[in-house]
Amino acid sequence: MALVVHKYGGTSVADADRIRAVADYIGRARRRGDDVVVAISAMGKTTDVLERLAADVSTSRPGREMDLLLSSGERISMALLTMALADLGIPAVSLTGSQAGIITDASHQRARILEVRGDRVREALAAGCVVVVAGFQGVSTGKDVTTLGRGGTDTTAVALAAALGADRAEIYTDVSGVFSADPRVVPSARRLPHLSWAELLEMCAAGCPKPDVRAAEFARTHQVRLEIRSSFTWEPGTRVGPEEEVVEQAIVSAVVHEVGEAKVTVAGVPDRVGVSATLFGALAERDVNVDMIVQNTSLEGRTDISFTIPVRDLVVGLEASRSLRAQIGAADVTADADIAKVSIIGAGMKTNPGVAATVFRTLADEQINIEMISTSPIRISVVVHQADAERAVQSLHAAFKLG
Amino acid sequence: MALVVHKYGGTSVADADRIRAVADYIGRARRRGDDVVVAISAMGKTTDVLERLAADVSTSRPGREMDLLLSSGERISMALLTMALADLGIPAVSLTGSQAGIITDASHQRARILEVRGDRVREALAAGCVVVVAGFQGVSTGKDVTTLGRGGTDTTAVALAAALGADRAEIYTDVSGVFSADPRVVPSARRLPHLSWAELLEMCAAGCPKPDVRAAEFARTHQVRLEIRSSFTWEPGTRVGPEEEVVEQAIVSAVVHEVGEAKVTVAGVPDRVGVSATLFGALAERDVNVDMIVQNTSLEGRTDISFTIPVRDLVVGLEASRSLRAQIGAADVTADADIAKVSIIGAGMKTNPGVAATVFRTLADEQINIEMISTSPIRISVVVHQADAERAVQSLHAAFKLG
Numbered sequence: 001m002a003l004v005v006h007k008y009g010g011t012s013v014a015d016a017d018r019i020r021a022v023a024d025y026i027g028r029a030r031r032r033g034d035d036v037v038v039a040i041s042a043m044g045k046t047t048d049v050l051e052r053l054a055a056d057v058s059t060s061r062p063g064r065e066m067d068l069l070l071s072s073g074e075r076i077s078m079a080l081l082t083m084a085l086a087d088l089g090i091p092a093v094s095l096t097g098s099q100a101g102i103i104t105d106a107s108h109q110r111a112r113i114l115e116v117r118g119d120r121v122r123e124a125l126a127a128g129c130v131v132v133v134a135g136f137q138g139v140s141t142g143k144d145v146t147t148l149g150r151g152g153t154d155t156t157a158v159a160l161a162a163a164l165g166a167d168r169a170e171i172y173t174d175v176s177g178v179f180s181a182d183p184r185v186v187p188s189a190r191r192l193p194h195l196s197w198a199e200l201l202e203m204c205a206a207g208c209p210k211p212d213v214r215a216a217e218f219a220r221t222h223q224v225r226l227e228i229r230s231s232f233t234w235e236p237g238t239r240v241g242p243e244e245e246v247v248e249q250a251i252v253s254a255v256v257h258e259v260g261e262a263k264v265t266v267a268g269v270p271d272r273v274g275v276s277a278t279l280f281g282a283l284a285e286r287d288v289n290v291d292m293i294v295q296n297t298s299l300e301g302r303t304d305i306s307f308t309i310p311v312r313d314l315v316v317g318l319e320a321s322r323s324l325r326a327q328i329g330a331a332d333v334t335a336d337a338d339i340a341k342v343s344i345i346g347a348g349m350k351t352n353p354g355v356a357a358t359v360f361r362t363l364a365d366e367q368i369n370i371e372m373i374s375t376s377p378i379r380i381s382v383v384v385h386q387a388d389a390e391r392a393v394q395s396l397h398a399a400f401k402l403g
Numbered sequence: 404m405a406l407v408v409h410k411y412g413g414t415s416v417a418d419a420d421r422i423r424a425v426a427d428y429i430g431r432a433r434r435r436g437d438d439v440v441v442a443i444s445a446m447g448k449t450t451d452v453l454e455r456l457a458a459d460v461s462t463s464r465p466g467r468e469m470d471l472l473l474s475s476g477e478r479i480s481m482a483l484l485t486m487a488l489a490d491l492g493i494p495a496v497s498l499t500g501s502q503a504g505i506i507t508d509a510s511h512q513r514a515r516i517l518e519v520r521g522d523r524v525r526e527a528l529a530a531g532c533v534v535v536v537a538g539f540q541g542v543s544t545g546k547d548v549t550t551l552g553r554g555g556t557d558t559t560a561v562a563l564a565a566a567l568g569a570d571r572a573e574i575y576t577d578v579s580g581v582f583s584a585d586p587r588v589v590p591s592a593r594r595l596p597h598l599s600w601a602e603l604l605e606m607c608a609a610g611c612p613k614p615d616v617r618a619a620e621f622a623r624t625h626q627v628r629l630e631i632r633s634s635f636t637w638e639p640g641t642r643v644g645p646e647e648e649v650v651e652q653a654i655v656s657a658v659v660h661e662v663g664e665a666k667v668t669v670a671g672v673p674d675r676v677g678v679s680a681t682l683f684g685a686l687a688e689r690d691v692n693v694d695m696i697v698q699n700t701s702l703e704g705r706t707d708i709s710f711t712i713p714v715r716d717l718v719v720g721l722e723a724s725r726s727l728r729a730q731i732g733a734a735d736v737t738a739d740a741d742i743a744k745v746s747i748i749g750a751g752m753k754t755n756p757g758v759a760a761t762v763f764r765t766l767a768d769e770q771i772n773i774e775m776i777s778t779s780p781i782r783i784s785v786v787v788h789q790a791d792a793e794r795a796v797q798s799l800h801a802a803f804k805l806g
Contacts, residue, residue, distance in 0.1 A: 019460050053419065054486060057422050057486055057487050058487050058490045059490055060486065060489045062486060064496075065483075065486045065489070068481070068499075069478070069482035069486075072475035072476075072478040073475075075471055076456075076475050079468040079469070080472065082465070082468045083457060083463060083468045084461050086465050087460075093467075143502075
């Protein structure tokens with residue numbers, strides 16, 4: 001008998017029919033003998049609707065009140081799913097994030113889980129119940145409701161699985177797994193049957209939309225086995241676990257791209273100690289999330305620093321960088337939002353030289369100019385013009401025979 | 404400096420504009436020097452929408468899950484109002500029923516308030532905040548969320564006012580006070596400037612729709628001064644307080660009617676001890692709320708018992724009565740849903756003989772047949788055919804010169 005955490009996202013519980021379909025599926029898992037804990041998101045676009053409502057009412061939108069507001073969405077869906085289970089004669093109980101013991105820090109709207117107490121979850125499991133837990137939310141040590149930010153229910157599911165020692169977390173969503181590339185860009189992209197934790201984390205960080213990157217990080221740190229699968233077709237999806245279990249280790253598993261970033265270049269900076277610390281310290285203070293950072297070797301005592309940040313942070317990031325121009329002695333600060341990041345990821349890459357060369361040769365053959373390069377042991381990312389992004393993904397997907 | 408509890412119903416906070424208007428009004432009360440605690444309902448028809456959603460998903464609808472579901476409506480409105488206050492620079496904090504210490508029994512969907520702890524409300528007031536409390540909800544001693552049933556936010560407001568020793572509770576709604584009759588039926592009906600607690604309670608029990616009858620009862624028991632007024636025109640409304648303060652004690656204050664009841668007659672019952680106990684015990688067991696009860700003097704050892712119950716309980720009530728027919732030896736059990744109850748209420752009635760005679764004479768002149776009569780010291784109620792109800796209200800309103 002396995003203990004499995006199921007996660008259902010907004011599209012999986014978007015209406016009454018979908019909620020009943022999910023209840024029915026959970027019932028079948030119970031009959032197979034699984035103990036089931038569910039982490040559930042708000043129905044469909046509920047969170048968006050609540051955010052628009054808040055924007056209509058208020059410009060200040062204090063974080064504590066936003067969290068109370070947004071957390072109501074999961075209370076609705078969890079109560080409805082629990083009722084649908086009751087209709088099927090399946091004992092079930094719903095618990096808010098607070099009741100389930102999801103303890104977070106006090107950073108409203110992007111709280112981090114500090115601890116999962118889970119006593120009421122364990123009691124309800126012991127009593128033979130399916131436990132339906134509100135995703136995306138917790139309670140701070142100061143007893144205020146907090147939310148974990150977009151995609152937070154994935155993290156709730158993985159954190160619950162870790163705390164309960166579950167056999168795995170099954171992340172049910174509107175796609176049937178993790179693909180070798182975005183199927184809208186590469187029609188021959190295929191679903192990956194297995195990934196290692198490290199590969200999934202690199203893919204999520206490089207722009208793969210599901211699951212949420214924090215959940216991937218939590219899964220890797222706490223060694224929680226995942227399965228990403230569809231709540232529409234219910235077919236087997238992508239399993240994520242230890243590297244040694246990944247059969248047929250591919251050199252490259254997937255090509256991932258992301259278009260939501262902009263590049264900032266701080267040019268002609270004197271090559272002296274503390275410049276980067278000053279620059280990135282100022283960005284961190286303003287909550288600007290820096291992704292890639294590239295610094296060239298200095299030439300005549302001066303160097304260029306380029307970095308990418310989310311487009312939505314560009315105004316703040318550019319202003320912060322420009323305000324430091326005199327202080328750090330930079331010649332110029334420029335920005336380009338017309339970029340895309342394309343990454344190839346594969347656990348086999350670290351033991352296979354020549355992967356980078358193939359990437360650069362492939363892009364050169366396509367006349368695609370590379371603006372920035374950044375690597376990890378199992379990932380190579382390049383920044384290209386946005387107009388070249390889809391061609392870059394398609395040519396790399398073909399070059400590494402991922403189709 | 405007064406401490407005032409404001410209650411805002413669903414229509415008062417139905418959309419973003421209305422929420423901002425309410426915030427603005429609370430701001431003016433603060434500038435006048437009032438300390439303000441708000442009890443707020445869910446926006447507009449939110450509770451209806453959630454109930455329909457539950458009906459779409461589930462036929463069993465367990466009470467615990469229904470309460471979790473329905474309580475989310477007030478979390479949304481309270482967070483939005485608090486944000487709107489923050490925009491105006493007014494320190495404010497929202498509290499759920501549980502956080503505000505509204506402790507109830509465990510009767511889901513119609514819980515009764517046992518105690519209002521209110522420590523967090525007092526702390527927030529002491530810190531200079533407007534405190535926005537979710538109406539309609541509390542927490543059971545078993546730590547589950549409960550709801551108080553329809554109209555529950557009125558009770559939340561009055562219970563908070565009592566617990567905090569507030570100067571009064573102002574019940575803001577979509578009507579501008581309590582009227583001498585329903586203005587849709589009697590166009591000359593006028594707003595009553597003052598009512599005693601006892602009069603208000605009788606009026607609510609007799610069918611006056613606002614405020615909720617449990618709130619009126621709570622106000623009388625705990626001597627909480629009320630003002631019923633409009634959140635659209637903000638004009639002065641109806642004040643409710645001790646009888647001795649009601650200026651110009653009218654013999655009759657208002658005519659109230661109600662059409663949602665049905666009459667059940669258990670005919671030819673042997674006049675012996677315990678028959679009524681058996682009959683009404685059985686109805687109470689089935690949660691049928693009996694309103695008027697009339698038993699005639701017995702004739703030849705047999706009597707008729709008539710009572711009124713809500714139309715929605717008619718099937719259950721009739722079944723319960725018929726199942727006892729043999730046991731209590733009744734000749735027949737009949738029902739009539741085509742009735743209306745018309746009541747006149749006035750604190751001055753008890754010292755003015757002849758009021759009942761005027762009622763019966765007025766209805767006789769109108770050729771309106773009276774099916775049942777029931778009285779209290781300050782109320783006379785009659786049951787008539789539903790088709791005669793409006794004429795009965797109009798003629799009584801004129802006869803007692805209430806226009």
